[in-house]
Each structure stands twice: as C-alpha cells, then as structure tokens.
Amino acid sequence: MICPRCAHDTVDTVTTSPVPGVWDVLQCVRCLYMWRTTEPDRRTRREAYPVEFRMTPADIETAPEVPVVPPLLVG
Amino acid sequence: MPYDDLRSFLDTLDKESQLLRITEQVLPEPDLAAAANAAGRIGEGAPALYFDNVKGFTDARIAMNVHGSWRNHALALGLPPDTSVREQVEELARRWDAFPVVPERREDAPWRENTQLGPDIDLFKVLPLFRLNDGDGGFYLDKAAVVSRDPRDPDHFGKQNVGTYRIEVIGRDRLAFQPVPMHDVAQHLHAAEESGEDLPIAITLGNDPVITIVAGMPMGYDQSEYEMAGALRGAPAPIATAPLTGFDVPWGSEVVIEGVVESRKRQIEGPFGEFTGHYSGGRRMPTIRVDRVSYRTDPIFESLYLGMPWTEVDYLVGPNTCVPLLKQLRAEFPEVQAVNAMYTHGLAVIVSTKKRYGGFAKAVGMRAMTTPHGLGYVTQVIVVDEDVDPFDLPQVMWAMSAKVNPQDDVIIVPNLSVMALAPAADTSGITSKMIIDATTPVAPDDRGHFDTPVRDLPETPEWTERLRALIAAR
Numbered sequence: 001m002i003c004p005r006c007a008h009d010t011v012d013t014v015t016t017s018p019v020p021g022v023w024d025v026l027q028c029v030r031c032l033y034m035w036r037t038t039e040p041d042r043r044t045r046r047e048a049y050p051v052e053f054r055m056t057p058a059d060i061e062t063a064p065e066v067p068v069v070p071p072l073l074v075g
Numbered sequence: 076m077p078y079d080d081l082r083s084f085l086d087t088l089d090k091e092s093q094l095l096r097i098t099e100q101v102l103p104e105p106d107l108a109a110a111a112n113a114a115g116r117i118g119e120g121a122p123a124l125y126f127d128n129v130k131g132f133t134d135a136r137i138a139m140n141v142h143g144s145w146r147n148h149a150l151a152l153g154l155p156p157d158t159s160v161r162e163q164v165e166e167l168a169r170r171w172d173a174f175p176v177v178p179e180r181r182e183d184a185p186w187r188e189n190t191q192l193g194p195d196i197d198l199f200k201v202l203p204l205f206r207l208n209d210g211d212g213g214f215y216l217d218k219a220a221v222v223s224r225d226p227r228d229p230d231h232f233g234k235q236n237v238g239t240y241r242i243e244v245i246g247r248d249r250l251a252f253q254p255v256p257m258h259d260v261a262q263h264l265h266a267a268e269e270s271g272e273d274l275p276i277a278i279t280l281g282n283d284p285v286i287t288i289v290a291g292m293p294m295g296y297d298q299s300e301y302e303m304a305g306a307l308r309g310a311p312a313p314i315a316t317a318p319l320t321g322f323d324v325p326w327g328s329e330v331v332i333e334g335v336v337e338s339r340k341r342q343i344e345g346p347f348g349e350f351t352g353h354y355s356g357g358r359r360m361p362t363i364r365v366d367r368v369s370y371r372t373d374p375i376f377e378s379l380y381l382g383m384p385w386t387e388v389d390y391l392v393g394p395n396t397c398v399p400l401l402k403q404l405r406a407e408f409p410e411v412q413a414v415n416a417m418y419t420h421g422l423a424v425i426v427s428t429k430k431r432y433g434g435f436a437k438a439v440g441m442r443a444m445t446t447p448h449g450l451g452y453v454t455q456v457i458v459v460d461e462d463v464d465p466f467d468l469p470q471v472m473w474a475m476s477a478k479v480n481p482q483d484d485v486i487i488v489p490n491l492s493v494m495a496l497a498p499a500a501d502t503s504g505i506t507s508k509m510i511i512d513a514t515t516p517v518a519p520d521d522r523g524h525f526d527t528p529v530r531d532l533p534e535t536p537e538w539t540e541r542l543r544a545l546i547a548a549r
Contacts (some may be wrong), residue, residue: 017131034213
C-alpha cells in the first residue's frame with residue numbers, strides 16, 4: 001500500500017469500522033492524506049488518483065504558510 | 076420560538092416537512108456528500124437531510140443541509156417558511172438593533188454527559204467522519220462554532236470570538252485549521268504566537284441554528300456573537316462554561332472539543348473544496364492538540380457540503396453578510412437603501428443608493444471595500460439607483476446595461492487586500508478591485524440621456540397585491 005497522493009510507502013491505520021471488517025481509515029505519514037478503503041479508486045489508488053491533486057515532497061515542504069508565524073516579541 | 080439546540084430545530088424541520096430522513100443504507104463516501112450536493116441543486120425549498128444508516132457504522136447520526144434553503148433559513152429565525160429573501164435580510168437588520176442581548180448562563184449542558192480525556196481521546200469514536208469532495212486532503216469539521224479569546228485581554232467578553240473555520244482531522248486527537256488573517260481568531264493566534272504561547276480553543280459542533288448563523292457573520296472585533304445571537308433569537312442565548320478552557324460555549328452543542336493551537340507550528344493541510352467553488356491548494360497551517368472532548372449521548376454530527384455555489388454555505392452566510400455591510404454603509408451614508416452581499420460571502424456586492432451629488436455612488440462603492448469585511452472580500456461593487464432592487468438580478472442587469480458608460484463608470488483600483496482563498500487573485504491575498512457605477516448621473520456629473528425614464532404606472536402596486544391574492548386563493 002502506498003499513498004495515493006504522494007506515493008509514500010508508509011501508511012498508518014487511523015481507525016477501523018465499528019462494524020468489523022467493512023472499512024479502514026488510512027493515513028499517509030508524510031502528506032497526511034487520509035482516506036477510507038471503501039472510497040472510489042480515484043481517491044484510494046495511486047494509478048487512479050488525479051494528477052492535479054498529487055503532491056511531491058517539495059510541494060509539502062514549500063507550501064505557503066497561512067498565516068505566517070510572527071516574529072517573537074523580545075522582553 | 077428560539078431553538079436552544081440543534082435537535083429541537085430538526086424537530087421543527089421535520090414537522091414542516093423540511094427534513095428528509097434517508098433510511099436506506101448509504102456509503103459514507105461518496106453518498107453523504109453527493110446527497111447534500113444534490114440538495115443544493117433541487118431548488119429553493121430543499122430540505123435538510125438526516126442519515127442514520129451508514130455502512131460500517133453502528134450508530135452514526137448525520138445531519139446535512141440544515142440551513143440549505145431559504146425555507147430552512149427562515150425557519151431557523153422563527154419566520155414563516157415562505158418569507159422572501161429580502162424580507163429575511165430586512166428582519167435580520169431590524170433584530171440587529173436589539174444588540175446586545177446578555178446571554179443566559181446555564182450549568183446543565185447536555186454535552187456534559189460523556190467525556191474523553193488525554194490518551195483516551197479518539198475523535199473517530201465520537202464522530203462519523205467522512206470526506207466531501209474528491210480532492211479534499213481528508214475529513215473535515217466544517218460547520219463548527221470555534222471559540223477563542225484575546226490573550227492580551229482574556230476577560231473581555233466581547234473580544235471572545237465565535238467563528239466558523241475549516242478544520243481538518245489529521246489524527247485521533249489532532250486537527251489542522253485555517254485562520255484567515257482577516258478573521259478574529261487569526262488576531263488571537265498572532266498575539267499568542269508573538270509571545271510563544273499556545274492558544275486555547277474550544278470547537279463546538281451541532282449547535283442551535285442561530286449560533287451557526289452568527290458564527291459566520293462578519294461582526295466587529297469586540298462585539299460578542301452570543302449577544303448578537305440573543306438579538307437575532309429575540310431571547311438570551313443559552314451558554315455554558317467549557318470545563319477545560321473555561322470558555323463560554325453554546326449550552327446546546329452536541330460536541331465540545333477543547334485543546335490548544337500549538338504555538339508557532341505549521342503542518343500541511345488541505346486541499347479543500349472551498350466556498351469559492353475552487354479548491355484551495357495544500358498549505359502549511361496551524362495545528363490543534365485535542366485535550367478534552369465532551370459530548371451528548373448519541374451525538375448528531377452536523378456537517379455541510381460546499382463546492383460550486385449555490386450550496387448550504389451560501390444560504391448560511393448570505394443574509395448575515397448583507398446586514399453588517401448595510402449597517403456600516405448606512406452609518407456614514409443614510410442614502411443607502413439595500414445591500415445584496417450574498418455572492419461568495421460578499422466577493423461581489425450590489426448596493427442601491429440615493430445620490431447626494433455627482434460622484435456619490437462611487438464613494439459608496441469605495442466605502443463598501445473599506446468596511447472591515449470588505450477588506451478581505453468585496454472585490455467588485457455594483458452600485459444601482461434607489462429604485463433598483465439589488466436582490467432582483469434582472470433589474471440589476473437592466474441598470475448595468477442601460478446606465479453604465481464603461482469609460483466613466485468602471486473604476487479599477489490595483490493591489491488591495493483580499494482573503495487568501497480568492498481564486499482570481501494573482502498574488503494570494505492581493506487583488507485589484509472594481510466599482511461599477513450603474514446609477515443615473517446627477518449634477519454636476521451631467522452625462523448621458525436619462526431625463527425620460529419609464530416609471531411603473533401609479534396603479535401597479537395595487538394590482539400587484541390583487542394578483543398575489545388571486546394566486547394565493549387558487
């Protein structure tokens with residue numbers, strides 16, 4: 001299993017369905033993308049994940065800060 | 076009759092046939108969002124949706140589209156369901172004048188029934204979380220009332236803010252959220268981060284329908300949303316003390332989440348299909364550590380679908396954006412007759428006004444851009460004459476087509492502020508803004524040939540009422 005969005009190979013199971021065995025909720029540890037295993041392929045499978053929503057490590061690291069962290073007040 | 080919690084309002088919607096219970100089993104994705112998306116496409120009378128049979132869950136209760144039609148918006152305010160949009164805005168403006176109404180503190184909040192603390196916190200055990208749009212980065216809390224205080228003046232009741240912000244669930248006890256710099260919570264966070272301190276926060280879900288309306292209302296920084304809720308309800312707003320933060324939170328909430336915004340930290344968040352009808356990109360946003368969750372037994376998870384307008388959020392923030400702009404414009408310019416700021420939270424605004432002298436309408440347009448809400452929104456203002464109803468778009472288009480000489484009546488001002496989500500801005504947060512003066516020029520601005528307008532016949536108002544009565548009696 002790799003992240004559909006950033007292709008990272010470490011994915012955590014965040015929760016499982018209250019009715020056992022129906023679905024899991026997974027999360028990429030790098031880009032934090034979260035998905036349920038019963039969602040359509042366009043949200044869960046790397047090969048079907050839309051290009052416009054994919055992320056690279058550079059996208060994550062250089063994403064704009066909103067809001068910008070202010071300077072620390074001195075004294 | 077004011078509603079003290081979400082459940083009593085859902086009961087009224089049910090009685091008015093404005094709540095649709097979907098009993099057959101649905102998938103959490105894509106069914107929940109798709110159904111709410113569809114509700115926004117079926118017309119002005121769309122009902123709220125209630126789901127309690129969602130695949131994989133044992134006890135999910137999900138309410139969507141609660142404010143998602145003019146009928147539901149009217150009922151939330153205790154008005155007849157067929158109240159027109161303009162009448163709803165005028166009634167809100169009338170009730171506004173009762174502000175402030177001191178809230179009523181109660182100690183027996185139903186969300187005290189259940190608690191999660193520290194390592195036992197698991198938001199997934201309390202809420203049936205789900206995704207809305209395809210490109211969303213995850214599951215969102217998008218209809219909360221978020222409470223925070225000014226760290227420089229924590230005892231000032233009015234500076235305590237109640238606002239709605241998008242919140243992504245990024246872990247069992249972790250959230251990321253978006254404080255747009257123009258919004259009050261961003262000022263609170265700025266002050267806390269300047270001192271290197273965490274900002275305590277309370278996130279309340281499933282609130283009474285008027286708290287949700289005021290949480291999305293552009294109010295003054297030191298004006299209390301609870302005191303405004305009392306004015307709009309016609310009765311004091313019931314509040315209670317949140318156990319961890321000590322903040323004032325709605326008495327009737329389904330769930331109260333407390334924790335801190337972690338100082339000076341940012342983490343990747345989004346994208347999210349926003350109210351602009353466009354995704355915001357992935358951004359590094361503040362994170363929240365959840366320290367306590369309080370919730371009613373069998374909580375109802377209220378969420379809203381948003382995407383390409385119109386969706387529920389447009390009904391929710393449409394009228395409540397018109398009113399402060401109307402009040403603020405009239406404070407300086409009593410000639411202003413009505414304000415329609417219902418398009419994308421007021422990115423485009425239509426103002427009708429009398430003219431004091433030549434050039435006056437353009438001044439009204441500029442003032443709209445410099446109101447507190449206008450600084451982050453109001454990129455386009457159309458100003459029309461006093462006899463044009465800004466809520467009647469064919470009339471507005473008539474004014475645009477007949478009264479505007481582009482060379483003289485379109486003004487573009489470069490490099491003004493706008494909230495970062497505005498998709499047309501070249502540099503995020505900076506945009507040009509435009510005034511279209513679609514009023515009739517008056518002296519000494521002598522232009523055009525407007526001296527022989529066609530007016531409604533004197534008998535027309537009487538006949539309008541006669542026709543309405545005949546139609547109602549059919």
